[in-house]
Amino acid sequence: MQQESQLATPYFMIDESKLIDNLKKCQQLKQLSGAKLVLALKCFSTWGVFDTIAPYLDGTTSSGPYEVMLGHETFGKETHAYSVGYSEQDVKDVADKSDKIIFNSQSQWQRYRHLVPEHCQVGLRLNPERSAAGQDLADPARAFCRLGVTESALDKTLALGLDGVMFHMNCENKSVSSFAALLDHISAQFSDVLSQVSWVSLGGGVFFTWPGYPIEELAEVLKQFSLAHQVQVYLEPGEAVITQTTDLVVTVVDIVDNGKKTAIVDSATEAHRLDTLIYNEPASIAEASQDGPFPYVIGSCSCLAGDQFCETQFDQPLQVGQRLTVQDSGGYTMVKLNWFNGLKMPSIYCRRVNGSIECLNSFEYQDFKHTLSRKSISSI
Structure with a gap:
């Protein structure tokens, strides 16, 4: 399994x-x-x-x-x-x-x-x-x-x-x-x-x-x-x-400090969780701790300056390669997915009642390429 x-x-x-x-x-x-x-x-x-x-x-x-x-x-x-x-x-x-x-x-x-x-x-x-x-x-x-x-x-x-x-x-x-x-x-x-x-x-x-x-x-x-x-x-x-059925799982790919420690993850609200930006409603991170001594901005990997998931605290310093769980990410997310910045589109899985994990969809470069044009390069 x-x-x-x-x-x-x-x-x-x-x-x-x-x-x-x-x-x-x-x-x-x-x-x-x-x-x-x-x-x-x-x-x-x-x-x-x-x-x-x-x-x-x-x-x-x-x-x-x-x-x-x-x-x-x-x-x-x-x-x-x-x-x-x-x-x-x-x-x-x-x-x-x-x-x-x-x-x-x-x-x-x-x-x-x-x-x-x-x-x-x-x-x-x-x-x-x-x-x-x-x-x-x-x-x-x-x-x-x-x-x-x-x-x-x-x-x-x-x-x-x-x-x-x-x-x-x-x-x-x-x-x-x-x-x-x-x-x-x-x-x-x-x-x-x-x-x-x-x-x-x-x-x-x-x-x-x-x-x-x-x-x-x-x-x-x-x-x-x-x-x-x-x-x-x-x-x-x-x-x-x-509600409360679906999470978006991301990985910390870098940590920068320009006045605040920012964990950059391999996702973006602009592309994958758009309502976080539209309604200015910060996401919740499962691994965070309300009273943790280590504060971080959870920032996206898009080029939009204000594109971030939230600001929160952790009990331990975050590490590159660490996974984070963006909770309650089912509604108005997958229907609004887009290819902003050519970022990798999240796969969609379902954990069935019996514990098995079923892939409902995954996306590749060709999906991005064919979103806006189908004409072959050789014919241009």
Whole structure:
């Protein structure tokens, strides 16, 4: 059996046992609430573990055409399609592969609904202009937001033709009371529409797999909302499904001291863990010690000056060749991998329940070379 210490860094390691722990919480929520759960592929599209995820969830939801195709081909069950802006060709490409297609605006719905086949239900994203999100960049109800139709702009006569509606108004929301207040708000604001549709997607961003989260309370809130409006409720978990399941393992390749000791590792947030930079949220290192006497910047090997994972402390000085584990690196990482600086792309592994390590993907120079051009050098 292959040992993890033999694997070349950098690499992602998905722990199937931890993934199943989260999925059991998903199953519990479904059973108690009657809600259906569809995996948000914008967060996690590593289809090599869909065999583990699919038995617990009801399908996938997408934010772009290729995600629709991936969910349809590799996950099975329900395939939900959504896009902030479809082209005509996008709708043609995904409509026959989708069980539900959700439009972001009334104009898109009017322009393309004739392309939607009879088997596919039609939904519209609504913007409640209220949300629970800690980052303005990710706030789906921020000022002047283009995401969804506001109540004041909604043509109620057009809404008569809808099968369902979608709201997305949370980002890592760990509070049941906060979520319940949002449901009360949309119940009052969109009561006419909710009485006409058969299903409502409440989006993602509800962090119900967080340790200590009261799943029973959330289930009751969802159940009461469903009963009040006589609708099938959907949630679109992404981070909630894969939180704390995946690590990024890196190696210290150099240590420099330009006023602070910096351990340079064979990875980069810009290329491999982009949200660390985008949201300015420092990573956590498993080997670090909160009160350790040896402070280090964990810096990337990219040329971007501010590209670093975090600043933290250790009980012992770090050494070149030492491995470090960047914890909780599953969500919005592998879907955002890029070839910045021509850095080596992390391999993706899964540690299965039986202890075996399965390689889901690995990358070579030819993958980098062919990303932007396929023309042979001899023809130039």
